Amino acid sequence: MGTDAEHPDSKAHHLLVRSGSHRCAIPVNAAKLVISAPRVYPLHGSDPRLLGLAQVAGEPVAVVDLHALLDEEGGASGGHGLTVIVGQPGGGSSLGLAVDEAFGVIRVANPQPPRPDDPRWVAGTSTVDDRLIFILDPEQLFVAPRVG
């Protein structure tokens, strides 16, 4: 949230991705890089939403299934053609979100507050082309594994 204060325009820009049946908008100030799905090494005994560890630019990055994050009951989407590297605000650690597809950078208009039963890393919802999109809160993404 802190980055939004530095770049008011970038606050409304989001990277629109799709993971399974869900569409999500990731703030571009948190999205550091989009790469093809790297080789992921699963971690035994870890959270099921954590796909494993991948090596990105020489650094180990945890890769999380975005679809599993948005729909805990629905499980993994299974596609994962791309991985969006999300950086912790303030230049902290990075996290890989495994997505199926990335559509580009969009402006999210008229964001709505999250619904009561939405996960905590959903900052709100909006619609693009009459389709519901979840607006992610990257900070919550970094605490979610530890909380869960």
Added chain:
Amino acid sequence: MQDERRSTILRQWLGMAILILVILVGGVLLELSSDEEQEQWYTDAWLVLGLSALVAHLLLVSLPRGRLERAHQELEERHAVQSRALEKSLEEMRHGDLVECLESIDALPRAMNEAVEAAAHAMSALVQQIQGSSVEVATSASTVHLTSAELVEAASQQAAAVVEITATTEELARTAGQIAVNATGQARFVARAQEAGNAGATALEGAVRGVGKLRDGIEAIADRADVLGKRSREIYRVLDLITEIAQETHILALNAAIEASAAGQHGDRFGVVAEEVRRLAERSRESVDSVRSLLDGFSGSIRSVVVATEEGSKSADRVLEQSQSTQEAIEQLRSALADTANAALEISLATDEQRTASDQVVLTLREISELIQRTADSFQQFTSSAERLTGLALSIQLLTQSFRIDSVHSLKHQIIGLSNRLRDSTSNLEVIEGTLADVVRVFPYIELAYLVDTTGTMVAFEVNREVVDDHRVKGTVSVGQTFADRPWFQAVSRDQRTAVTPTYVSLLTDDRCFTIAAAVRNRSGSMIGILGIDINVQSWTNI
């Protein structure tokens, strides 16, 4: 005869009286015409001579004549007895009773007795011989009749069989003709089939060559398709590469857009370029997908072509193989057709010969049929002649039965013997019925034996159950029934002799029969009844 004898005696005494008168008249005249002495001597001499003549006449003429007259009378009486005996014998003989005619011949002279007896025996032998001959003739005629009837039947069956054989042979001839026609037609068809087979073989050879070329073409197509498949795979690799490049470009564009967004207002223009690059990458990817889709279809078509060419090649091989087999089959068919044509020709010739032979057989069979018909007619005439001969033999037999001879085959003799058995028993019904039963039992050819009184009323009768059915007896014959109108009764009553009737149809059996009837007499010779027996001709002639 008596008058003549009296006249003779009268003439005899009249002669003696005239002689005495002549002597006396002569003596008187001598006495009157001569002298005393001489007259006396003359007169005495005349009287002596006259007396001597009278004595001599008496001794030499009258006395022998008396003896002769007595002897003549005795002779006449014996002659009368013999004449009556002979007359009676001849009368019996005239009525055919060759037994009774011998009963009265004892009074006849020995030679005549022997002659009559010999004549009767000769006639009896003749009658027996005629009877035997007639029986043999009847038997032979019956045999001939049966045989000829069987021959007529056999000839009729034979004629029917020949007619049937003729019809069958005619049908055979017609069938043979039809077979010949069919065989000729078959030969023509076979010739056409041979021509068609030749054309088919030629066409098949062309087809085989065409199939070979087709297979070569299919193989060439398969080679081209294989090349296209290889090219398609290369295109796939290029498309994969393009897709990969487009994906990388897409990612780069995304990252550039992210960076442009992060750059704020300074990155807007870069962001637009990045977005365009991303869109280009997306369009490239969509184009690649479209090309891939088209290529998928193309590859599928190529695979289908390959599969089709492989199948076509296999089909061509099979067609070629089948065509070669068909070619061999056609060759075999042509050979078989040639054999069939030859066989059909031979069949046609053979059936022509068969038809000709059958026609000849039919002509022969018709001649045989006519011959059999003529033979049957002859046998029919033969049968009629045999029937007439049987009737004639029966007539002869009946004629011989009009004679009574001392033989068991003489029905007259048998019935007279039976009538004699009833002589003293006409008042005893039990004896009569017993006698009649014996008659029926002893003579099985008798249908009915019966006794009627002198008025023609039935006293008793006995039916032969072996010949007559019981239900035919009722209403036909019964005790108390009158038979006075029957010819046999009238004949016996009129002639007092045994009678034999002509044959007639029996009411009891519907067979031919005849009746023999004889008078039954008491001890005094008076007729007290008539015994009759009805003879069944069939049974009688069989016996």
